[in-house]
Amino acid sequence: MQVSKISLAIALALTIGGTAQAAVVGLDDVSFESYTSGALIGSAGAWSSEGTLTTAQGPAGAYDGQRFASLGLGDRLVQSFSVDTAGTYTVSFWASGEGRSRLFDSDDVAASLFSxxxxxxxxxxxxxxxxxxxxxxxxxxxxxNGSSSYHLYFSGFGSGLSVDAVSVSAVPEPESLAMMLAGLGALGLMSRRRRAA
Known part of the structure; x- marks a missing residue:
């Protein structure tokens, strides 16, 4: 009985360890539900804008929640964030209209916004x-070596860009996925042995 408890603990540790790498980076107000206008480069964890950015409302209009960011031609929107773990990350968002998104190193603040x-x-x-x-x-x-900081940037073109449900998340490394699968396999094997007994 003691051996099965130890095996269960190991399997759970493998499973949890395998999923830990797929963490979501802590962005603030990813659906623009509480956005208020601010300077272009603000403090980390808050959206900053330049131009006439608005947050349009209405349950029929937003992808996620009640509001979304609406950037007209020349409007820009930025949020700074940091990551503590080296690896590959995915930027994801929902868009409508015309515009673009870029990611800049936070040390790269040039006169023309960024380079x-x-x-x-x-x-x-x-x-x-x-x-x-x-x-x-x-x-x-x-x-x-330590953490690294970035600026996530959106800009509107043409008739404007709408943005909603923004996220940045770590892409699990193959080793992490293998650990997770090994843990799930061990849990399944233990469950099967218990039923057989």
Whole structure:
């Protein structure tokens, strides 16, 4: 009986360890439910804007919740965040209209806002058309010594860009997935042995 409890603890540790890498980065107000206008480069964990950014309302209009960001031609929206673990991360959001998203290193604050992006969802503005479309792109932090900070940037073009349900999350490494599968397999095997007994 003691051996099965130890086996169960090991299997759970493998499963939990395998899923820990797929963490979501803590962005603030990802659905713009409490957005208030602010300076372009604000404190980490808050949206900052330049231009006439509004948060349109209405349950029929938002992808997630009641509100979404609406960026007209020339409007820009930025949020700063940090990651503590080296690896590959995915930026995901829902978009409608025309615009683009870029990711910049937080140390790269030039007179023209930013210069070379770390990652982009598109080099040129994309017209996503009417309705909501999911957009995703990845970036690699390289080998981190401590944490690394970034600016997640959106800009409107043409008739404007609508953005909602923004997230940044870690992509699980193959080793983490293997650990998770091994843990789930061990739990299944233990359950089967218990039923057989």
């Amino acid at each position: 070379t992006p770390v990652a982009v969802s598109n080099t040129d503005p994309v017209n996503y058309g009417a309705g909501w479309h999911q957009v995703q792109y990845t970036f690699d932090t390289g080998a981190l």
